[in-house]
Amino acid sequence: MNLSMKLGRGVAWGYLVVVLLITIFPFYWMLRTALSNNFAMSTDPSSLLPVHFTWGPFKRALGLATPAEAAAEGGSGASIDLALALWNSVVYAGILTILTVGLSALAAYAFARLRWKGRDFVFGLLLTALMVPSVFTLLPNFVLMKDLGLLNTFGGMILPAALFSAFNIFFLRQFMLGLSHEVEEAAIIDGAGPLRVCFRIVLPMSIAPMATLTLLQFITTWNDYFWPLLVTNDESVRPLTLALAVFKQSSPQASLDWAGLMAATLVAALPMLLLFVVFGRRLVNSIGFTGIK
């Protein structure tokens, strides 16, 4: 390796370190802020370590701090029912993900492994949805949810995206098309009907791509903001993303409780970070694989 190549590698590593630092630093800063005393922070804003280390912000975020405690550490009066919002997000993202991946898998099986009249036409029809950005259907869908009386319900949040996802169907169909026919054929000859083949053979063989889609769908839904913003304004069903935004907006601008807010933000991001720790490798490897998502 000659000198210029060594130099090049050095520069490349330097660049990578800077990029990684910029990528990760905000996460550290959330943690640092969330463990600081909100009052004390203004005296030493550039300290890289928590200022007057305290669990107070997390207590405030989770509603465990008494008003006196909160006031002593610079908490604002604004409160957030984080536990409820967390639960709402779990219900919203969980049910939607299970439904949309499951139903997409069934449809994908019909498109990939069964032969029936109108199949290609129906498939082509469903695919048109890939070309229309969600922005266009959001407003009319809101009106529809209002007409159906589903505003402020989980039904209203989940239903529009639960039954049909063009991307998921397309993706799973592509995978199922590539499965070998042999096993299936053997089962059919043993007298298994198409439903049995679907549930006992094709779906079990498609577990890997279904897991990937589940992961991606869960992340997308967990982080979704616009649709829940349209259909909910009640705390009882409001997911985390909304609760956080409302929390910030309802806090007094002058003395924002940044420590409490960052603690809440961290709690909100925690499930995603856990997913990352457990499934990070799968996620990274799936990105090139799924492409479009």
Next chain:
Amino acid sequence: MVTTVQDSSAQVVRGPATTASPPPRRRRGPASRRNDTWVAWLLVAPALVGFGVFFAYPMLRGVYLSFTEFHILSPPVWTGLDNVTELVNDTRFWHSLGVTVYFVVLSVVLGIGVSLLTAVVLHRLGVNTTVRGLMILPFLISGVVTALVWTWMLDPQLGIVNQLITWITGEPIMFFSSDDWAVPTLAALNVWKTMGYNAVLIFAGLQTIPASIYEAGRIDGASEWQMFRSLTLPLLRPILVMVVILNVISSTQVFDIVQVSTKGGPADASLVLQMYIYDKAFGQFDFGYAATMSLALFLLLVTVTFTQMRMARAGESDTA
């Protein structure tokens, strides 16, 4: 595994199994059984219902509402092209379109530039999965969280970034509250959030390029830069085109980071289209006009995407 055993016995079992179905002339794949059709429709039914009720119908209704006066509480009233006329004369709409285009161009140019560079560096250094994993961390968190943490870090008085800037230049930058900085700041946030994901996507594309091509290049005495320009870039084109299109589509619809950080301000400086539409619909309950703007945004996206795809196809020949 057990099933492979069954496979060999298939010849034997075939006789009795096919008696129920019409003449045993199969071997056209497993799909030629008589029950398939209704089972297929059954399996596709939920998706079809979802498509019809929550996609096709809202879509048509959206087009219809675009030509009406509609305030949610009373039924829509057909007003023909009134909304379109209003749109053409609405300076705020054109302003917000300009803001959106500015945001998209900054996000995409900067975002793809940095992502491409990062992907190439990752590839050439042969970095392991863990590093790539760390890169996609911002992709996992919501736009709301992104906006909150950066609002805090860029805070004029207490934000760590402005602490640093004040230390160097003596003056903080009003990232979110000055006309000039608002949109570039939002674009930077967007780049921060999407860069790692795009880089990993491009990285996956790089992996499909056989190493032997680079070896050949090296033997011919090509420099890193020459190989990047005449080998990597052309071979990467299909992936790059896809990444650009996806980024244009998603950043044109940017909403959450704007709504949480600037709310379109200061004085409409960062009023992106989606923000304006939301404000019209849910701030002023002018649903008809909001639908018209959605339609315009949709048509814009279709045109842009279509043009990009055509341009991409026109350029494909030079790889061959």
